[in-house]
Amino acid sequence: MPRFAYVDGQFIRHRDATIHVEDRGLQFGDAVYEVWAVRKGVLFDTSGHLARLARSLAALRIPAPMSDQSLMVVIRELMARNRLKDGLVYLQISRGTARRDHPFPARVVPSLILTARSMPTGPADTRAALGISVQTCPDNRWGRVDIKTVNLLPNVLAKQAALEAGFADAWFVDDQDMVTEGTAQNAWILDSSGVLRTRPATQAILRGITRDTIIKTAQSLGYRFEEKAFSRGEAYEAQEAFITSATSFVTPVITIDNHPIGTGRPGDIARKLRETYLDQQTSVKNPS
Ligand code: PDD
Numbered sequence: 001m002p003r004f005a006y007v008d009g010q011f012i013r014h015r016d017a018t019i020h021v022e023d024r025g026l027q028f029g030d031a032v033y034e035v036w037a038v039r040k041g042v043l044f045d046t047s048g049h050l051a052r053l054a055r056s057l058a059a060l061r062i063p064a065p066m067s068d069q070s071l072m073v074v075i076r077e078l079m080a081r082n083r084l085k086d087g088l089v090y091l092q093i094s095r096g097t098a099r100r101d102h103p104f105p106a107r108v109v110p111s112l113i114l115t116a117r118s119m120p121t122g123p124a125d126t127r128a129a130l131g132i133s134v135q136t137c138p139d140n141r142w143g144r145v146d147i148k149t150v151n152l153l154p155n156v157l158a159k160q161a162a163l164e165a166g167f168a169d170a171w172f173v174d175d176q177d178m179v180t181e182g183t184a185q186n187a188w189i190l191d192s193s194g195v196l197r198t199r200p201a202t203q204a205i206l207r208g209i210t211r212d213t214i215i216k217t218a219q220s221l222g223y224r225f226e227e228k229a230f231s232r233g234e235a236y237e238a239q240e241a242f243i244t245s246a247t248s249f250v251t252p253v254i255t256i257d258n259h260p261i262g263t264g265r266p267g268d269i270a271r272k273l274r275e276t277y278l279d280q281q282t283s284v285k286n287p288s
Helices: 024-028 046-060 068-081 122-130 153-164 209-220 232-236 268-282
Strands: 004-007 010-013 031-039 087-094 111-118 132-138 169-173 179-182 186-190 196-198 225-227 240-245 249-256
Touching: 004 068, 010 068, 024 087, 031 046, 031 268, 046 068, 046 087, 046 209, 068 087, 068 111, 122 249, 132 153, 153 169, 186 209, 186 232, 196 209, 209 225, 209 240, 209 249, 209 268, 232 249, 240 268, 249 268
Parallel strands: 132 169, 132 249, 196 225
Antiparallel strands: 004 010, 004 111, 031 087, 087 111, 169 179, 179 186, 186 196, 186 240, 240 249
16 A cells, blocks of 8 residues: 655655755754654544644744644544554654755745654564663753754764664763653653652753653552652662653663663553553544
8 A cells, every 4th residue: 555645735655755955954954843643543642742833833933834723634634545543643844945044034835744654563562561771871962952843863863872782762861960851752760769750841851742641640640740850870779760752652661771770670650651541542532
């Protein structure tokens, strides 16, 4: 079955989908993006991702190319054309195409790209069942990682370095030795006194949509929770550690820099949060 993408108003075969050589996303990273998880045909956390997209666009002063309602019609059509049951929807909006020059062009139309990707659920579920190992590395990103822009080179390099060193991923650590977040996930611990912690949503992290939903889930399950940064040392001493994102949901971390976390096996709280999150999301009917 052919795969379809959506580029500036047209559904097009994925392999034929292209953007202009003078797209500002390509030349300057002048673009924002979103990623939605899809399981059982359900688009997860739909409104949260739309709200963050609006915030990212506003931060860069890129006008929204269409209303949320129209965007949802396009996303649903893309999912249908790709028969997407389990996988991801990726969206990218750049400031548009113009002769290369740093200032915002006077007249430019934002460019909208959407792709869909089917993914078997097995590998992600296995990673969650076994837990993953991460290494820490200095957070060398720019000061506005709270905006979901496509400027991900430090994240790419940190991820690659982690893989080459035999880890599944990396956690960034700031110059105070406090964990900021993962390369494409928020970082959490169940600290040594049994409190769930994740870093406050300042400009130092991307405010994950999964993170925000998991905070509510944790509270509804009666877990003690604090939005409070934690150090690398506190992470080593934690009872549990895990990551959250649209691509990992909740995935336990079992070692950090080769220090086993807690029992060195996936923790009960991370497992319960993952199960509850997946149940809640897949029982939500897609808004039309
Ligand atoms: N990444 N932090 C960073 C740096 C991220 O790139 C992401 C998401 C998150 C988690 O956000 P959310 O829960 O909304 O997915 C946190 C996406 C999945 C990606 O780049 O593929």
